[in-house]
Amino acid sequence: MQEDFLHYVWQHQYFDKAGLHTTGGEQITVLKPGMRNADAGPDFLNARLQLGEVEWNGAVEIHIRASDWHRHHHQHDPKYDQVVLHVVYEADQPVRRLDGSEVPALALAPRLAPELLRTYERLMAVPVLAEVLPCVPLLGGVPDITRISMAERALLERVEQKAAVVAELHQQLGQDWEATAYHALAAAFGFQKNSEPLARLAKALPLAIVRRHRHDARQLEALLFGQAGFLAETEETRTDAYLTGLRQEFEFLRHKYSLHGTALAAHEWNFLRMRPANFPPVRLAQLAAVLHARPALFDALLSAADVPTLLRFFQAPVAEYWRGHYRPGVPGKVPALGKSSMQVLITNVVVPLRVAYARHVGQPELVESAVALLSQLPAEHNSLTDAYAAQGFEHRTAADSQGLLALHRGYCAPRRCMQCAIGSRILQRNMAIR
Template sequence: MLFTEDFLHYVWKFRLFDRSDLRTEDGETLEIFSTGIHNSDSGPDFHNARIKIGETLWAGNVEVHLSASDWQKHGHTTDEAYNNVILHVVYNNDLPLKLNNGRTVPTLQLNNRVPAELYGRYHQMIFGNQTIIPCEASIGTVDGLIMHNWLTRVLVERLEKKSAAVIAALAINRGDWEETFYQFLAANFGFKTNALPFELLAKSLPQLTLAKNKNNPMQIEALIFGQAGFLEGDLKDDYPVKLKKEYDYLRKKYSLNPIENHLWKFMRLRPPNFPTIRLAQFAALIVSANHLFSKILEIKDIDALRNLFASIKTNEYWDNHYRFDVPSKPLPKVMGAASVDVLLINTLALFLFSYGKHHQQQYYISRALKLLENLPAEKNNITADFVNLGVKITNAFESQALIELKNNYCNYKKCLQCGVGNKILKLS
């Protein structure tokens, strides 16, 4: 048989082996009351197991290996943390185990006790020739409740991981939630293609500086386009010329240094997604929304949250431009519904969750999850693959969870740690 030690951990943890007439290698009867708590840190594999060997009831740790000789190979012989192991579970007992203190550790050999059907399903998932995910042949048949429960856990894992970055940035910003939200919102305004320059822009232009000029839209636009590096060189149209004049003054006033303009990407983008248009929309949002994060904490209605972004109106110059000094057909530059929903998913839901987690207020965590439940599912290559495999995706709650599942479980074939993989493996 070809399998990893993790598989043997899985078999022991869920007692998925033939338990009839269990005996140690010394011939003593063995009863298992508890396999113990699986330990993912250093030390024995399972803590606080309860077993009965012969007439003696034992409580302690269990160590699991493919071969008994792995005890020495893994350096356990000289590690005192393993001196209280009460049972050695192995697939192949190739070497009797005796501790330095002379105590012989009882050994249970699982060779010939692992069901062939279970091993077959495992082998197919881990070593098969799947093209999308390890369980692609079976995931569409998994019970909806089991799938929902697991996706809920995976989604929380995703949000907790992403919120760690929020809290780290919050510490750098000295606990200023508004500034931290502003920086993350800016990065997400660039979507994937221009996320980095947008993030650098926000860090080079503090929200406090923008707030000082909030009553003057031209100055806000000048600061944003100037810091983005779009007001360098010769400009022809009146609008960018005025912006440049304002920026030259403000740059000296606030000792600003613009980011490098070459960081912005235009290639393979549709004109409505050009960074110049996104910057114009970002400037309009700054002008229209004061204390934006505080508003988001207060607004519960999803349509009202959407309207914060959908209602922003750029300077009329952009109605017939996508770049400075390059006229185009007249078309108002408003944010599309899909773009707005992406911001709600990646910024608003994340910050509601992070705020609730940081302040230990379940109310905001629940609001974050509820927001995702009420947003449409994302459409991308990952979600399309799951749909083709028979998985129903009805909202952003599920699409976000499936993205996490694919990237951090399926791609690494962590089927034994996956609730869906567990269910498929244990099918009778």
């Protein structure tokens, strides 16, 4: 048993309240269970309880065993002096506040409905890697509206988490939205495996420098590939005239902007287990093309009315050399930035950027329009989303996909069933509270 189960039981008062009394024999009347506390301190705040003839306003602390109070060192923490009731599964010992007064305790073990416990234990008994959804054996009968609303809730949480990352980046960059768009876009062009080095490349090549040379595609490439560490002379590149020209251009610009010692090294990029079309030099060439063709990143990404407009934004032709080279000096026909990749960029850059901006300027209606973009994109298919779809979850658009991925990562994988509306519905349906 985990404490979050007892949190759930107390919050919803799912226990037998007939003849409710403390372990010391005082009668208990729960007038208000309190509000869950997400910060340090007792689990529930502002509870109202009547113990005997006295009404108390204070906090409620919850543990599996009463002795956990000492294991967690609450006896030395003044924040726990406000606790008026210690709710436990097993009252194995009394506990006291800093002043020595005993904290009244309520033992829930004899008051939980057996069916509620059995259902909870079934949820927790599924091996971690056995099922994407721990609740699969119990999922039948959960209404579609519950599944849809929970997936939508998880989607909004996921979008807000991504927007929070953008907002933090915005703060770090002196509240410059154009610079924020540049850094976010650069990192996203790494497509997971090379996101981190591309984020560092954006720091190594500030937007102020990019702005001065974005009109000249050759200079822009020289700066990006040079700072990325891809212009060092090798056996493969020594006789390559195009790269020699970029190298000479970069040497001049590196000296001009004092970029010595800030460049990445070629070995910091990931090529292993990747299709050539995803190789870092390919993505870097595509990023260079976008930066060259779209001089006002943030305004364009913010004002685009729909997905087709955003797709056109990313359709910037790369230099001819990079259409025929997967990496410097290595020839091969390279496809253009694919539609599916553009859709990933919209999901991971445009939507969070718009939500972060909406929160910053206090325009919540922009959040809704930003999230609505995901409904214009096709659903993503992978082993996780397909597993949910097989269980009857709606999966038609990218909004559905993002919601299902968020549901898995935020609730199913860490077994946060008690915080999930679906898990809550299963417990409500299968219990018989006395």
